[in-house]
Amino acid sequence: MKLYLDLDEIDNIPEAYQKSATDIMRITGLNTGNFAFRHALRHLVSDLDSYKLVNWGNARKLIEQKVKAEKLLISCANWLGFSEADERSNLVRAKVIEDFGAPVVAFGLGAQASSVSQDLELGPNTARLARAISNHSEQVSVRDHFTLTLLQKAGIQNAIVTGCPSNLINQSDDFIKNLSTQAKKSREKSLNFQKFVLGEFSGGNEHSGAVLRKTLGFMNVTNSNYLIQSPVLYPFFLRESDEIPAPYRANKPDGISHERLAGLLKQQVLGFSSIDSWLDFSRTCDLSFGMRIHGNMIPLQAGVPSVLIAHDSRTLGLSDSMAFPRIPLSIFLKTDLLDLPELMYTEFLEQLPLYEDKRQHLKRVFRDYLEANNI
Structure with missing residues (x-):
């Protein structure tokens, strides 16, 4: 057996x-x-x-x-x-x-x-x-x-x-070519015509709260969905609780009311119970970024330009071993909200050839x- x-x-x-x-x-x-x-x-x-x-x-x-x-x-x-x-x-x-x-x-x-x-x-x-x-x-x-x-x-x-x-989920011979084409195409769109998929924040780093705060701020001004993977937000997401989890309350961006925060989380948070459905949704997006390796890997395999915010030994190690496109956490935090997409597209396209070589x-x-x- x-x-x-x-x-x-x-x-x-x-x-x-x-x-x-x-x-x-x-x-x-x-x-x-x-x-x-x-x-x-x-x-x-x-x-x-x-x-x-x-x-x-x-x-x-x-x-x-x-x-x-x-x-x-x-x-x-x-x-x-x-x-x-x-x-x-x-x-x-x-x-x-x-x-x-x-x-x-x-x-x-x-x-x-x-x-x-x-x-x-x-x-x-x-x-x-x-x-x-x-x-x-x-x-x-x-x-x-x-x-x-x-x-x-x-x-x-x-x-x-x-x-x-x-x-290695995506086995298409045109995988890298299609990623490059998609990144260049999406980059030319105005922000109002782009759809972003944002990975859930990951705790354990002294700046995790700051990343969450900035991510929530980006959600507030763009067409974004926030993909959750961990237990923190799931009860709220599934309507088992109306209580916004403590990390989200503690890192509410300035100028956003509690009611507005609750609305963002109700309207823009998604969670998936199968990889097929996650991949299928991801392909409708223009750009993915966030702190979690699989939160970015799944959109990437669906043909979506994706950038990791590297922040700990595991994400740094994995991004190194696969040459996964990434930016340092410090660069993410100091970049203006509406300049983030341009930063991500630039870094993705510059790092894509190395990712292709490493993947082969x-x-x-x-x-x-x-x-x-x-x-």
Whole structure:
């Protein structure tokens, strides 16, 4: 039996209209953007449907029933964290992999920390998980060089940097050409005839509140939709609560009333329960920008010029490994609201050739990785 260890759903939530905010966050692993790299495996693993999808709890039950696994396919996330919660979760994962003892093919293992200090070391359970994956793999796909360095420090030498699988969702031969054409076309439109998709702010940076404040200000003066992925705004979005979450109240732009803020959030916030619908909506937009890698990756794969506001080790690492178009957080904050689109188009077009070169390289890396792991 070949097993795919993951969430209960790969890239969509069945009957999502009946699900609560809590249900949606549970099913998606507390972030709807998690569906992006899982969806990408449909394009990378041609026989994905031949794998039995099981969550980690059910995998433990299979072990207790002495079910033998022929191969374990794992789409990873930013599991290599440094919190007590990460240590608890990674002990469970490590034991499952060890007890199955089957060959492992892992995609996109990533580390996440508030800094990229050279002094960082993986916790004991997290290091155990990394070694369990490594010991049962020909190679290990990791998202960035920060993750690679941490694994090498832990004695793991068979990791390779692949970026995120979601980078390869769009398989069109004209993908880059169409992105360039779209960026130039949209750039010529007046602001009133442009439609923007803005990624949800991400906490954890000392300037996160300032980014949110500026994003809300941009929403107030443009045709924008704000795409949410995390639990913060979901209850308000689904009308389970009329209370505007604290980060949004605290970062309300000057000159915008509480009522106006509530109206912006009611009218311009969107959330998606499937990657197909997210991609389909995104293609109607002219430009995407924001702090979240998948919040920008999905529009990019739909053919929309997209720019990341890089702000932490994970987004910096991922944007480096894939050459994803980006601007520094400091530049975003000091640019006037109505000058932001021109800045984004300029940076996107300047960085697009490097992104194309890197993407072609990563395609070859993934091809070799799949062959090395007999996929």
